[in-house]
Amino acid sequence: MNYRTPEEIEIEARELFSKYISRVDELKNKERIAIPLQEMPTQAPEVRIHNLQEVALGYTPEEAQLEAMRCIQCPTQPCVEDCPVHIDVPRFIDRIAHGKFQEAVDVIKENSLLPAICGRVCPQEVQCQSRCSVGKIFKTVDKAVSIGRLERFVADWERERGEIGVPEVKPDTGKKVAIVGGGPAGLVVAADVRREGHSVTIFEAFHKLGGVMRYGIPEFRLPNEIVDKEIETLEKMGVEIRTNFVVGKTRTLDELMNEDGYDAVFIGTGAGLPLFMGIEGENLVGVVSANEYLTRANLMRAFEQDHAVTPIYRSKVVAVLGGGNVAMDASRMAMRLGAEKVYVVYRRTRKEMPARVEEVEHAMEEGIEFLFLSNAKRILGDEKGRVRAMECLRYELGEPDESGRRRPIPIEGSEFILDVDTVIVAIGNGSNPLISQTTKGIETNKWGNIITDENQKTSMDRVYAGGDIVLGAATVILAMGEGRTAAAAINKMLAEEIEKEKQQLEEARKN
Amino acid sequence: MSKIIKKEQLSENVFLMILDSPLIAKERKAGQFIILQIDPEYGERIPLTIADADAEAGTITIIFQVVGLTTDMLSRLNEGDDIPILVGPLGKPTHIEKFGTVVCVGGGIGVAPLHPIAQALKAAGNKVITIIGARTKELVILEDEMRKISDELIVCTDDGTYGRKALVTEPLKEVCERKEKPDMVIAIGPPIMMKFCSETTRPYGIFTQVSLNTIMVDGTGMCGGCRVNVGNEVKFVCVDGPEFDGHLVDFDNMMMRLNAFVDIEKEKYKCYLDQIAEAKLKSQKAEVEQ
Numbered sequence: 001m002n003y004r005t006p007e008e009i010e011i012e013a014r015e016l017f018s019k020y021i022s023r024v025d026e027l028k029n030k031e032r033i034a035i036p037l038q039e040m041p042t043q044a045p046e047v048r049i050h051n052l053q054e055v056a057l058g059y060t061p062e063e064a065q066l067e068a069m070r071c072i073q074c075p076t077q078p079c080v081e082d083c084p085v086h087i088d089v090p091r092f093i094d095r096i097a098h099g100k101f102q103e104a105v106d107v108i109k110e111n112s113l114l115p116a117i118c119g120r121v122c123p124q125e126v127q128c129q130s131r132c133s134v135g136k137i138f139k140t141v142d143k144a145v146s147i148g149r150l151e152r153f154v155a156d157w158e159r160e161r162g163e164i165g166v167p168e169v170k171p172d173t174g175k176k177v178a179i180v181g182g183g184p185a186g187l188v189v190a191a192d193v194r195r196e197g198h199s200v201t202i203f204e205a206f207h208k209l210g211g212v213m214r215y216g217i218p219e220f221r222l223p224n225e226i227v228d229k230e231i232e233t234l235e236k237m238g239v240e241i242r243t244n245f246v247v248g249k250t251r252t253l254d255e256l257m258n259e260d261g262y263d264a265v266f267i268g269t270g271a272g273l274p275l276f277m278g279i280e281g282e283n284l285v286g287v288v289s290a291n292e293y294l295t296r297a298n299l300m301r302a303f304e305q306d307h308a309v310t311p312i313y314r315s316k317v318v319a320v321l322g323g324g325n326v327a328m329d330a331s332r333m334a335m336r337l338g339a340e341k342v343y344v345v346y347r348r349t350r351k352e353m354p355a356r357v358e359e360v361e362h363a364m365e366e367g368i369e370f371l372f373l374s375n376a377k378r379i380l381g382d383e384k385g386r387v388r389a390m391e392c393l394r395y396e397l398g399e400p401d402e403s404g405r406r407r408p409i410p411i412e413g414s415e416f417i418l419d420v421d422t423v424i425v426a427i428g429n430g431s432n433p434l435i436s437q438t439t440k441g442i443e444t445n446k447w448g449n450i451i452t453d454e455n456q457k458t459s460m461d462r463v464y465a466g467g468d469i470v471l472g473a474a475t476v477i478l479a480m481g482e483g484r485t486a487a488a489a490i491n492k493m494l495a496e497e498i499e500k501e502k503q504q505l506e507e508a509r510k511n
Numbered sequence: 512m513s514k515i516i517k518k519e520q521l522s523e524n525v526f527l528m529i530l531d532s533p534l535i536a537k538e539r540k541a542g543q544f545i546i547l548q549i550d551p552e553y554g555e556r557i558p559l560t561i562a563d564a565d566a567e568a569g570t571i572t573i574i575f576q577v578v579g580l581t582t583d584m585l586s587r588l589n590e591g592d593d594i595p596i597l598v599g600p601l602g603k604p605t606h607i608e609k610f611g612t613v614v615c616v617g618g619g620i621g622v623a624p625l626h627p628i629a630q631a632l633k634a635a636g637n638k639v640i641t642i643i644g645a646r647t648k649e650l651v652i653l654e655d656e657m658r659k660i661s662d663e664l665i666v667c668t669d670d671g672t673y674g675r676k677a678l679v680t681e682p683l684k685e686v687c688e689r690k691e692k693p694d695m696v697i698a699i700g701p702p703i704m705m706k707f708c709s710e711t712t713r714p715y716g717i718f719t720q721v722s723l724n725t726i727m728v729d730g731t732g733m734c735g736g737c738r739v740n741v742g743n744e745v746k747f748v749c750v751d752g753p754e755f756d757g758h759l760v761d762f763d764n765m766m767m768r769l770n771a772f773v774d775i776e777k778e779k780y781k782c783y784l785d786q787i788a789e790a791k792l793k794s795q796k797a798e799v800e801q
């Protein structure tokens with residue numbers, strides 16, 4: 001697709017807007033689907049590869065309303081079913097079409113606490129947009145109603161007007177809940193549990209909250225300001241935040257419960273633990289995990305190389321291994337840090353890439369070269385132990401594996417050399433073992449993920465878990481969804497307990 | 512946040528600080544470390560071993576040598592100042608039991624983390640032979656403290672200005688050759704020293720434990736920046752270590768990785784020192800003008 005400037009997109013939208021808005025309630029389905037899909041305005045590729053500012057700029061109100069008018073309000077509502085937290089999508093879109101943006105946000109917030117974030121990072125094309133009836137008419141998900149962009153639009157609209165209310169908090173119950181990890185899962189539990197009047201403390205290993213949204217996903221995709229806002233709301237609700245606190249090390253889970261008097265614990269410690277491939281040369285200088293690379297650039301602010309003390313590689317030619325969001329973020333960050341050439345090396349094809357479609361498109365626009373059906377065989381170093389090249393193998397796709405994706409098979413004798421000075425490994429994460437190592441009685445599966453029941457309860461009494469530590473590396477929305485389930489269960493447990501205590505007190509009084 | 516309760520200069524560029532940190536003081540065990548960061552926005556995170564702790568007073572002791580920008584900044588902080596970010600205790604504690612005779616070898620600043628380990632080993636009923644080495648007399652630290660908990664103490668300096676003129680590997684070899692062969696060696700110090708201690712003990716088949724201080728970012732197993740080759744495996748120093756079997760550690764690779772950012776670090780350090788010099792000059796000028 002050719003790059004169109006935000007102005008071009010806006011002018012066209014304005015014209016169409018005035019044509020349709022007066023008949024917003026009378027539009028026939030045929031007319032609705034004739035409205036062109038509203039493209040997301042973005043920074044120009046040649047500009048954005050030199051800055052860290054957000055790539056996608058967001059809709060104007062006219063663009064949003066036009067896009068909302070594309071929804072035919074079909075009765076089957078596959079979007080609601082396919083949304084992991086079942087947002088009433090048609091209803092909020094209808095509100096946008098009518099310019100009732102606040103009402104639209106309120107609809108979303110019935111089910112989701114972090115719309116500005118989810119609108120930006122959810123893989124909509126495999127969730128709410130995947131079976132959209134409008135997309136079905138065009139026989140391509142690319143033409144589905146842009147639900148994510150609309151969600152983002154109203155969330156931003158509310159935030160920019162500074163009108164985000166602080167949720168009401170019920171009177172103190174005297175119950176204490178500890179939340180381990182300040183990622184999306186933990187943040188959501190904190191909000192939901194605090195609302196019921198329980199006192200809540202978030203324990204976070206790093207000096208800032210946000211989890212992967214802070215140290216992993218870069219500013220150009222999810223501005224820190226948005227995450228800050230969510231945390232500010234939690235603070236206003238009276239949630240206590242203890243950073244630089246590693247549960248399992250600074251204090252064990254048992255100590256929190258038995259000595260510090262927490263009545264319930266939620267574990268949302270995330271995936272952590274980067275995987276490597278176990279190939280020759282993997283410990284050479286210049287080979288980094290995407291986690292390390294992105295943490296340096298984001299959390300430690302090494303992107304601002306003149307200010308930050310934390311160093312980061314000054315790479316010229318970079319190879320990123322992997323095909324997910326993490327690989328996209330790392331490769332695009334490398335570009336922004338001044339690399340002349342960035343390759344993404346992926347074993348399968350574009351179709352199988354787990355990354356969000358929009359991120360892949362943006363990466364391509366930014367000049368990142370994709371080597372599909374290729375994988376690293378070994379990394380070669382110079383006499384100082386620094387990366388000088390990577391030997392790769394070409395692959396072909398065989399039969400589908402358990403995950404349903406076609407299994408990549410190496411082609412013998414197809415080796416080729418890529419001259420690179422940095423290799424960023426983004427092939428996935430294992431689970432962080434800190435809690436399970438230091439907590440007797442918490443059950444994990446063979447990958448180290450904490451096992452929970454349908455209410456997110458672990459094998460331990462009063463201990464719940466959710467997000468990546470349970471699911472393996474998953475998504476923000478799934479982490480959030482599990483957080484909500486866990487919070488509901490914690491609230492129910494505590495409410496029952498309070499009720500029981502009341503009865504006991506009453507009985508004691510009677511006697 | 513953690514307040515500096517006490518600061519002491521042990522030698523030209525070695526400092527001791529006692530920090531207020533009740534939780535870490537209570538929880539920490541010999542062999543563990545902390546991570547600190549001075550500027551909460553733009554600072555870097557550096558690991559430092561906990562040299563000592565007082566659970567009752569709620570304090571921990573760190574001993575560090577000025578080797579770069581962050582340690583330099585740290586050395587300029589004073590009693591009463593706060594360190595904004597302090598996390599710990601991290602890493603696995605040293606495994607302490609009665610092994611028999613244990614040789615504790617400390618090189619330079621490495622004597623600081625060695626002290627609590629030697630102390631614990633002594634308390635567990637081991638015979639402790641301590642060898643401490645430094646480049647020159649000024650850099651010998653904690654000699655008295657080590658003497659108190661050792662059955663035998665050997666001090667050496669590279670230049671012979673104090674104790675024996677030797678590298679620590681020389682007395683270490685002699686001790687290994689004694690009739691009463693040591694049961695274990697613990698070596699802590701610069702990587703090159705730990706490497707040669709391990710080489711020294713290898714022919715005698717004496718288990719040699721080393722404590723690695725690699726580059727770290729999070730210190731919780733999330734980034735893999737601290738990884739080292741140990742035997743045929745890749746280990747993360749912050750969660751699997753910091754202590755490993757010295758006979759299995761690939762020291763050459765570790766030393767290369769320690770130098771990964773050396774040019775950038777030097778550049779940033781120089782820039783910082785220039786800024787300080789400039790500020791000094793300015794304030795001197797202002798004084799003169801007044």
Ligand SMILES: Cc1cc2nc3c(=O)[nH]c(=O)nc-3n(C[C@H](O)[C@H](O)[C@H](O)COP(=O)(O)OP(=O)(O)OC[C@H]3O[C@@H](n4cnc5c(N)ncnc54)[C@H](O)[C@@H]3O)c2cc1C
Pocket residue numbers: 120121122123180181182183184185186203204205206209210211212213216217245246247248268269270271272294325326329356432434435466467468469473474475476477479731
């Ligand atoms: C680079 C990158 C890009 C991504 N892009 C997307 C995307 O576009 N869309 C999407 O939906 N998902 C994306 N993901 C995945 C998504 O970010 C995660 O699924 C989600 O953040 C998981 O949330 P969580 O709350 O379970 O854990 P995390 O976000 O990992 O948060 C866990 C928190 O717990 C803290 N912690 C860990 N151990 C302890 C301890 N012992 N004590 C105290 N604190 C502890 C950690 O420091 C961290 O802050 C991406 C992930 C990465 C790495």
Ligand code: FES
Pocket residue numbers: 726727728729730731732733734735736737738747748749750
């Ligand atoms: S310091 Fe990041 S994994 Fe060890």
